[in-house]
Amino acid sequence: MAIKLDKIKDERKRGKFTFLLKGGDEIFANTIRRLIIEEVPTLAVEDVEFRDNSSALYDEMVSLRLGLIPIKTDLKSYELKSKCKCEGQGCARCELKITLKASKKGYVYAEEAQSADPKCTFVYEKMPIVKLIARQKIDCTMTAVLGLGKEHTKWCPGWAWYQHEPKLKIGKVKDPEAIVKLAPKGVFEVKSGRLAVDQEKLYEWQSYEFIADLDPEIAIEETDNFLFTIESWGQLSCKEILSQAADILMQKAEEMENLI
Ligand SMILES: [Zn+2]
Numbered sequence: 001m002a003i004k005l006d007k008i009k010d011e012r013k014r015g016k017f018t019f020l021l022k023g024g025d026e027i028f029a030n031t032i033r034r035l036i037i038e039e040v041p042t043l044a045v046e047d048v049e050f051r052d053n054s055s056a057l058y059d060e061m062v063s064l065r066l067g068l069i070p071i072k073t074d075l076k077s078y079e080l081k082s083k084c085k086c087e088g089q090g091c092a093r094c095e096l097k098i099t100l101k102a103s104k105k106g107y108v109y110a111e112e113a114q115s116a117d118p119k120c121t122f123v124y125e126k127m128p129i130v131k132l133i134a135r136q137k138i139d140c141t142m143t144a145v146l147g148l149g150k151e152h153t154k155w156c157p158g159w160a161w162y163q164h165e166p167k168l169k170i171g172k173v174k175d176p177e178a179i180v181k182l183a184p185k186g187v188f189e190v191k192s193g194r195l196a197v198d199q200e201k202l203y204e205w206q207s208y209e210f211i212a213d214l215d216p217e218i219a220i221e222e223t224d225n226f227l228f229t230i231e232s233w234g235q236l237s238c239k240e241i242l243s244q245a246a247d248i249l250m251q252k253a254e255e256m257e258n259l260i
Pocket of ligand 1 (some may be wrong): 059081084085086087088090091092093094095
């Protein structure tokens with residue numbers, strides 16, 4: 001089967017990418033989805049060493065918050081600890097140190113943390129970590145490592161989902177204007193008295209199913225193609241996530257081939 005991808009929408013700022021997957025079946029689409037969620041590695045804080053924490057939050061609670069802040073991940077510079085040459089001892093290839101020192105009254109934000117690697121910093125600068133009152137302090141060193149979403153959700157690079165591509169079959173609709181009003185702007189329009197659909201707008205509309213109940217001349221058909229969406233949490237771009245998932249699939253196939 002020849003796989004084809006047609007880009008539908010690439011919203012880089014929102015970290016969302018939608019494409020049409022042609023030539024694959026449910027098994028293939030679901031394999032890619034699961035590889036994205038479970039196997040594409042990202043950096044996340046794994047250990048935190050506190051020198052001082054007089055904030056209202058216990059060390060464990062601060063650590064939990066730090067662990068869940070996405071870190072920009074450079075997969076060329078880092079290696080999973082289990083695959084690193086240092087054999088799990090910890091080195092610059094498999095560990096990233098981030099320090100956080102704050103004593104000012106008010107919120108402590110993610111941007112105040114100093115990463116040893118300027119390429120790999122917390123993604124969301126204004127994510128609050130803890131709130132300090134007068135004379136409170138926080139001083140800690142974090143160790144971030146690469147990990148997989150199947151071990152802990154903090155390493156998950158984003159979310160992925162798919163559905164069969166919807167196609168509408170439209171006949172002579174009785175009241176096309178009424179249908180236009182019921183759908184989000186731009187999905188339908190009336191062209192020389194007949195109802196016409198904008199296919200790309202239809203892809204974005206999640207709850208189109210009811211439209212078939214409004215007029216017997218409207219029928220929803222699903223094609224064999226898949227409308228696939230990836231939403232990144234920020235560590236990697238959607239395209240990096242997708243190409244990583246494809247690489248991992250190839251590696252797994254090769255590993256299996258070597259065993260035969
Ligand atoms: Zn190492």
